[in-house]
Amino acid sequence: MNLYMIRHGQSYVNLPDWDGGNQDMGLTELGQAQAAALAAWLPDRLTEVDAIYCSTMQRAQETAAPLVAAYGIDVTYDDRIREIGNNRFDHTPWPSDGLPEYGDFWGSERPFSSITPEYTAGESLMHFRIRVGAFLEELVEKHREETVVVVCHGGVIELTYDHVFNIGPWRRCEVLTKNTGITRFQLVEHPNRELWRLLYHSRVEHLAQLTVSGNR
Numbered sequence: 001m002n003l004y005m006i007r008h009g010q011s012y013v014n015l016p017d018w019d020g021g022n023q024d025m026g027l028t029e030l031g032q033a034q035a036a037a038l039a040a041w042l043p044d045r046l047t048e049v050d051a052i053y054c055s056t057m058q059r060a061q062e063t064a065a066p067l068v069a070a071y072g073i074d075v076t077y078d079d080r081i082r083e084i085g086n087n088r089f090d091h092t093p094w095p096s097d098g099l100p101e102y103g104d105f106w107g108s109e110r111p112f113s114s115i116t117p118e119y120t121a122g123e124s125l126m127h128f129r130i131r132v133g134a135f136l137e138e139l140v141e142k143h144r145e146e147t148v149v150v151v152c153h154g155g156v157i158e159l160t161y162d163h164v165f166n167i168g169p170w171r172r173c174e175v176l177t178k179n180t181g182i183t184r185f186q187l188v189e190h191p192n193r194e195l196w197r198l199l200y201h202s203r204v205e206h207l208a209q210l211t212v213s214g215n216r
Contacts, residue, residue: 001140001187002147004046005157006067007177007202009034011059014179022085024096026058033210034180039066041206042182049073050146053139055081055153056093063180064151080135083153084128088121089114091131111169126169132159140187157183164196177202 009031012018027035052075054064061077068075079093085102087093094100100116107115107125116122123131139148150156158175161167164185177183181202188197 001143001145003139003185003187004147004149005160005183005185006038006063006149006151007154007157007179007181008055008057008059008063008151009038010179013059022099022101024058024086024099027062030210031059031179032062034207035063035066037206037210038063038180038182039070042067043070046147046149048147049149051076051143052149052151053078053081054151055079055083055156057082057086057153058096060151060153067149067151078135080131081150081152081156084125084155084159085115085123087123087128087131089123089127090121091123091127091134094119108171108174111171128155129159129162129169132156133163136160136163144187160185164198175201178204178207180204180207 009027011027011031012025013020013023015028049071052064052068052071052073054060054075054077056077056079064075079087080091082093084107086099100119100122102115103117105115107128111125114122114124154177157177161175162171181204183201183203184199186197186199187195189195
């Protein structure tokens with residue numbers, strides 16, 4: 001399986017001066033331009049895609065929409081690839097108009113504690129890892145010999161690293177992905193070797209020609 005994981009474009013919740021708390025917001029003008037640039041660039045380099053998966057959060061859906069149109073295939077929305085803290089510990093999503101607020105600590109600091117401690121049934125970093133891992137293992141079973149694109153969130157890509165590298169709960173390295181950055185993993189399954197191969201992380205050549213200020 002060739003797995004291309006793409007972070008969503010810039011959303012309002014990514015802005016340094018955002019003070020609206022945890023909301024299911026869409027893309028900024030820059031984010032929309034990033035999504036359009038991605039959709040114009042990727043099909044010329046990745047000509048055949050067998051499946052596209054997308055988070056059910058608005059910023060990911062708006063990023064995926066032009067890409068889905070460019071490839072002309074259906075998209076599968078999956079709650080398991082929402083950003084951390086936006087699902088309950090049983091992996092069901094919180095409603096978009098009632099997302100919980102995060103606590104005052106980073107998930108990797110207390111990986112077994114709910115990162116939304118004021119809300120009953122909130123998930124921890126470990127709950128998040130389980131749902132991302134379950135999603136990835138299902139992809140392997142369904143698309144073992146295929147090419148799959150997943151439009152999701154930085155946290156999902158980060159926990160994919162934890163899954164494929166078999167990292168324990170106490171993380172020592174933060175993995176940052178730029179908006180619409182593309183990360184490619186490959187399932188290789190060579191006997192007596194590693195199961196996964198990382199080919200590149202957070203590629204953003206498609207953003208080189210953007211003229212909207214503030215591209216990052």
